[in-house]
Amino acid sequence: MTGGTSGIGLETARQFLAEGARVAITGTNPETMDRARKELGDGVLIIRADAGDVAGQTPVAEAVAKAFGKLDILFVNAGVAEFKPLEQWDEAGLDRSISINVKGPFFLIQALLPIFSNPASVVLNTSINAHIGAPNSSVYALSKGALLTLAKTLSGELISRGIRVNAVSPGPIATPLYGELGMTESDTQAMAETKVPVGRFGQPSEVAKTIVFLASDEAAYIIGSEFTIDGGMSTL
Structure with a gap:
């Protein structure tokens, strides 16, 4: 999985390991990569890779092929x-x-x-921002909406090869992201109380368990x- 050193990715790696899977994750930050290695164990393949580097995706695939074969x-x-x-916004940021x-x-x-x-x-990790039209989210929503369409188009293209493609679209999840965006604990609590019908942020494990299900034979159809x-946020 890509971006597996923190938040939803790290928790998903834990869930797959608990199911007996062999796991490879990517990351860019040496500190979070080291922490993930300590948390997940030496049996996990950790690949340093920039998710936005097109040329760098081939070495990721080669590392996975060398370690796992399939x-x-x-x-x-x-x-x-x-x-x-x-x-x-400027062109470079977009x-x-x-x-x-x-x-x-x-x-x-x-x-x-x-x-x-x-x-x-x-399984592609998209976002409810592709649906809700939140202010200041134009580029983020644009990118996640594009990723969401891949779940549809690649499904039709790849199913003949036996590859199922699906997407998860999380709302607010309790990860380090909101701190990185400058939000305090009181900010997130206020957001949960006013924007999320269940009155709280989701937990990474609640997303991870859905991903494990979508990856399983139980989701074959x-x-x-x-x-x-x-938590019902997109229903408001």
């Missing part, structure tokens, strides 16, 4: 979330978000095609679907 499950999780008004959230994942899937098992499962995991 790949049963791919969770595309690495992404960037940047929120600011329309007038503050290109960075699109590269990390769309181009890199697209070419990683392409690079992995030769080693996908039959059957195999791909689920293709091109989106699972919204947002």
Whole structure:
């Protein structure tokens, strides 16, 4: 899985390990990569890779092929979330978000095609922001909406190879992201109380368990679907 050193990705790695899977994760930050190695154990393959570097996706695929031979499950999780008004965006910033959230994942899937098992499962981590039209989310929502369409189009294209593609679209989840965006604990609590019907942020484990299900044989008839995991936020 990409972006597996913190938050949803790290918890998903834990869940797959608990199911007996062999796991490979990618990351870019040496500190979080080291912490993930300590938490997950030496049996996990940790690959340093920039999710937005198109040329760098082939070495990721080669490392996975060398370690595992075949790949049963791919969770595309690495992404960037940047929120600011329309007038503050420039071309370089937009290109960075699109590269990390769309181009890199697209070419990683392409690079992995030769080693996908039959059957195999791909799960894309999108966002409810592709649906709700939140202010200051224009580029983030654009990129996640593009990724969401891949769950539909690649499903039709790859199912003949035995590859199922689905998506999860989380709402607010209790990860380090909100601190990185400058939100305090009181900010997140206020957001939960006013924006989320269940009155709280979701837990990474609640997303991770859905991903494990979508990757399992129990979801063999689920293709091109989106699972919204947002505590009802998108229903408001």
